[in-house]
Amino acid sequence: MSDAHAHVHEAIIPWTQYAQELCDPKRVHEKPEALDDLRVLDCSSGNFAALFTSSILAEFGAEAIRIEPPAGDVARLFTPEGLKHKDTGLGYLVEARNKRHITLDLHQEEGRLLLARLARHMDVVIESELPGQMDAWGIGYRQLSILNPRLIYLAFSTNGQFGPRAAERMPDYDVTSQALSGVPYVSGEPEGQGPAESAAPTKQGNWIAWYVGGGFGALSVLAALAWRWQSGRGQFIDLTPAEAEMRLSDAGVIWYHVAQRIQERVGGLHIQVFPYTLIKTKDSYSFIAGFSDVNFQGLTNIMGHPELREPFATTKDRILKARQLHQELEKWSGELSSQEILERVQDYMLNKRGPGTVATARLNRPQDTLAESHWWDRGVFQKVDDPDYGELLLQAPPWKMSATPPRIKWACRPVGADNQFVYLRYLGLGGEDLKALRAKRVI
Amino acid sequence: MGDASLKAYFDWTRELFDRAKIFDKPEALRGIRVLELTTLVLGPTTADFLGEFGAEVVKVELPPGGDTMRYVTPEATYWKNASMGFFPENHSKYHVGIDLHSDDGKSLFKQLAAKSDIMVENFRAGTLDKWGIGYRQMREVNPRLIYVADSGFGQWGPFSQGRASYDAVAQTVSGMIGITGFPGRPPILCGIFIGDWFGGLMAATAALVALHHRNRTGEGQLIDFAQSEGLIRTLDWTWLRLGLTGRDRGPAGNRDAALVPAEIFPCRDGYVAICAARDGEFQGLCAAMGEAALAKDSKYATLEARQKPENMKTLLERIRGWAAKQARQEIEAAAVKHGFAAARVATAKDKHDDDHLRARGSVWEYEDPLYGKMMEQGPAPKLSETPARIKWAAKPVGWHNHDVFTRLLGLSPREIKGLEERKVVGHWADRNGARPPAEWDGGTRI
Secondary structure, eight states: OOHHHHTSOOSOOOHHHHHHHHTOGGGGGGSOOTTTTOEEEEOOOSOHHHHHHHHHHHHTTOEEEEEEOTTOOGGGGOOGGGOEETTEEHHHHHSOTTEEEEEOOTTSHHHHHHHHHHHTTOSEEEEOSSTTHHHHTTOSHHHHHHHOTTOEEEEEOSSOSSSTTTTSOOOOOHHHHHHHHTTGGGSSOOTTSSOTTTSSOOOOSSOHHHHHHHHHHHHHHHHHHHHHHHHSOOEEEEEOHHHHHHTTOTTHHHHHHHHOOOOOOOTTOOSSSSSEEEEEOSSSEEEEEOOSHHHHHHHHHHHTOGGGTTTTOSHHHHHHTHHHHHHHHHHHHTTSOHHHHHHHHHHHHHTTOSSSOOEEEEOOOHHHHHTOHHHHHTTOEEEEEETTTEEEEEEOOSEEESSSOOOOSOSOOOTTTTHHHHHHHHHOOOHHHHHHHHHTTOO | OOHHHHHHHHHHHHHHTOGGGGGGSOOTTTTOEEEEEOOTTHHHHHHHHHHHTTOEEEEEEOTTTOOGGGGOOGGGOEETTEETTTGGGOOSOEEEEBOTTSHHHHHHHHHHHHTOSEEEEOSSTTHHHHHTOSHHHHHHHOTTOEEEEEESSOSSSGGGSSOOOOHHHHHHHTSTGGGSSOTTSOOOOOSSOHHHHHHHHHHHHHHHHHHHHHHHHOOOEEEEEEHHHHHHHHOTTHHHHHHHHOOOOOOOTTOOSSSSSEEEEEETTEEEEEEOOSHHHHHHHHHHTTOGGGGGSTTTSSHHHHTSHHHHHHHHHHHHHHHTTSOHHHHHHHHHHHTOEEEEOOOHHHHHTOHHHHHTTSEEEEEETTTEEEEEEOOSSEESSSOOOOOSOOOOTTTTHHHHHHHHHOOOHHHHHHHHHTTSBOOOOSSTTTSOOTTOOSOOOO
């Protein structure tokens, strides 16, 4: 029945070996792609939530076509300190994987007509214009769904397509969506701790709202696809990265609802579980957790400080006296390197020296993560030899799957590089037609 | 874009996405059953995101204590005997208590898996295989099963053995904490379980990809998902820059080195995030600040000029000075007027009280038969034909035993009683987090 299992010995081999053979990253290209029947048109602009959605769909085999204005998507400019590689910014080079790249000027009537014609052939259209803009141009869901009732249309914006603030003309960015999600409000050092500038609500260093938004984009397109499988009909998906990240904000709204309490910042501590915290070590910092009664018992065993169990006997004690307990932890960890702490915890866990589960990890800078063989063994990082952009180190798709694993085929394409192929394939436009469109700067 | 056409558009979207009509529409994942054997946040969110779209989620817990998340709640306080930390990732589920250490318990579980489309677990690698209810055994029972194994470090590889993992382990090993916070200050944790939640989102996405494959071929599969690897995926340009230049990334406070200007600024009554990366938006921001000349200054006129570190620094200082004199609302209003992005750093109260979020169902109000009026973060994506929804709140351990065992396995009340007496099946412990509210009438089981 299943090719994926054919090469795995069915004799009882250890689970890890079985799982590795079944999901071996080196054999990915031998296996089929789950979404190779899907066509996606991503005409978003300067929006990494949209780009991450089309990346995910393309990693799973969809034919994803990026539409850029003739000068290129402004997202190609969103790069740290202006750093570019062959005229394209680094953020974009990460999220252009497996996508074909064509140009089309949607500000011209002729460009919009071409988009509508392309959309007839598509399963998914993704955009990030201000709400109402595509509709006013005659290429919104209302119009495209008449031409193609099976179309799944995903629109990104900060405030959404409906609701009291929908008409506010707000460009969608990561930092503003992070702010609206409420996550920075509960992250960072409390007032009075250290300099005023850093004792502030703190955003995640990466574009987390955009990535969460893009993840929900892929999830909801796939849900719409499941529905289309049953009904034959497409639909309109309205998605905001701000609400997407807000959905993840733990007990925030329910706690306010039942107790009118608002979570405040606690830096490296935690108000729901403790110890679950970052501690200073001889050479760096480590995360350490042992928060339930039995796990705290395990932690105090590893520390060799069983006397800490009595003053911090219950979950509540440990949370309410977290600062004091944190000092005790640092008294111990200050004498040890992060590696020594990891070894002690692993010795306790692997040799079952006592009750409880304790988790620890050294605080990694990205360079440290890159130096660990675990991630390379698992294919988490990949050096992609791209025909246009040379060798690039990229984070690979995060899933290992036995039957239809995702994959990277190429990293990026120059602006308009696939014009000839895509316009010929879908619209039958030949060299003369493209020349005329180019002369009018439509493509 | 004319005002009239915009108004017509928003009239149409208001009707199309009307919160009041959600329950008159079908569900995208109707007929899909998810068998969940998970604890804490990563596994439960994987199932919850599928449940929001209409999958029937049967959540199996080990009685009588159940899921550890039942005891993870703000400041260790309980509401109506329930953990507030347990509600956000456990909606509309059927709660079943089975002791999986017993052979009869395993057999019951297998019978449920035989009737499920997706199974989600988050034990340490190999645990369920050892128990005889892992992927290897389940695929014999049900070749169509999509088996999602959530974990910290994956099902294989050096870190998969002997290392426990939580959300913050993933934050730590992925490098996320290493690029977050302020230079020279102690590292901070993200204030939410971001590695778990994002992981659940990624795992649910892969489950739907596998469902599409199954629709085409009839074949199930194994999905090995590690939350640390999910966060690594989100670190945007970090890895690429390291590969190209050898330059590592550290914390940069609240500013974004790629989008300039973008930062969180203190103002008179709180904090506001501002971003004006495109040149036209930047001109709007300068106009709002009363410094139109700034937009023409060659140091700031283009994004590429603003991205130069020395220019970024001086520019952000000027914006900081301006923002400090404004109120949150004044900056937000200026952004709408001048066409750049600005938004308050929202508190839980801001979100709870927001009419916009309520109208959109992103703050979701409902009445639960056991807990009464509930207010929670609602489903994020808004689908016009098959909108996601919350039906009821999380329930005590084993709450739906009778319903599930009768409906899915055809067990009689007497057989269920026998299983209870042999402690194969069970329900809640008499402790906060596991048990029903004190005011429960002893009858209602919805």
